[in-house]
Amino acid sequence: MEDEPTTVWNRPERGARGPAPERSRAQITAEAVAVADEGGLAAVSMRQVARRLGTGPASLYRYVSTRADLLDLMADAVSGEIDLDVALTGDPVEDLAALASRAKRTHLDHPWLLDLPTEPVPGPRGMDYLEYALRALEPTRLAHPARLETIGLVNGLVTLFARTEIRRAATEGDSPSRTRVPGAAATPDRHPLVTAALAASPGADQDTHVLFERMVRRVLTGLVEGP
Amino acid sequence: MEDEPTTVWNRPERGARGPAPERSRAQITAEAVAVADEGGLAAVSMRQVARRLGTGPASLYRYVSTRADLLDLMADAVSGEIDLDVALTGDPVEDLAALASRAKRTHLDHPWLLDLPTEPVPGPRGMDYLEYALRALEPTRLAHPARLETIGLVNGLVTLFARTEIRRAATEGDSPSRTRVPGAAATPDRHPLVTAALAASPGADQDTHVLFERMVRRVLTGLVEGP
DNA sequence: CAATACTGCGATCGGTGTTCTCGGTAATAG
């Protein structure tokens, strides 16, 4: 009936009694991020991270009560890479669009962010991000819940475009005829439009980033000054 | 240099030589979907599915070359639950919005869809869906790549709203004070706007579905008749 | 100083995806 707090963020980093811990959450998190950056999220196992830290898997559980906790820490750590020192202009659309751009950049730097099993519980860095976004929306007449939803939607657009850009970058290096992966199940008679559309999109057409910017601005203007 | 096709969809379901298989991909997929529906995606293990089919884990690899294949099959199977027999009206915005609504319904019926590690490779059912969406966009003057991107964006909105609705439904049954999970790392002094916004969003405000419909229509009108 | 509460960590448990192998079976080739 009186169980412990459920997220990493309200569990104390360490107790006050025993010997000083030889490592810190930040250190472990940094190592885990490094592992994920080079080997993908699947490579982030307790054993792997422990090995790179020169310790045993069991020791990590002094700092983290589960693997999911570690993933939350990782997500929050890279959230801290988003620059929040950019001054706000006062135009909510412009400010949020710029923020979204920087957030997408972080997703491209750490593609494993999109593989996180469940949307991570925001930590202090994520809260800073949210606070910044809310400050950008301050000039608005939106109700408070609507502001949160707006930010959520922008974040959704970020992950959406980040996903397509990452996929595009990953498919880029392969031979074009072999990597018809998305059209594997397309049959020309049953799916004429699909085959036509797939055939007509060989080049990376134009920079998806400008499409992203335009999209975000359009959605934001619609939301901010609409009803 | 000459390796086998990489997706389930172009691997033959069975060979022509040996004894008839005792099961089919469809049967295994159906069982796996059932497992996921009641136990979440984590419950879908080869052993679990095999046990429910009354066989051993190794046998499943006659039908599926990896667990990821099984997940692809599952995703495509539930894609088939989206009704594609609804006649098109000729209004792309209206038709795509209606389609998106039905797609979101499917996501709510199978919440594990959002937990899929990577966006699954579309199968025949997914292709039917894509073909239908492209037919809806036929009256448009959009270029072919732009049509695919539009559909991708609508799908993104579907997953986005499905995620929030699922989360809301899951959090609904808990006591309101204990389940302040999202605000676990919010500190009132450092994040005044966040705490204010979180405090002001207790009720489920209004139906998110109408917000979804409005959002999709707005985005679509902007994309379809804009440049 | 004694009690206490912590840390590090080897050993271990139950579970996972996947492969090997082998006996049996059905379609095909000669």
Add this chain to the structure above:
DNA sequence: CTATTACCGAGAACACCGATCGCAGTATTG
């Protein structure tokens, strides 16, 4: 009609995973 060939089922095993337990050692508290 027989021999070959390619397939199917499945038991056993491998390597790895997340997580727990218990114990020796250590710093803080009373």
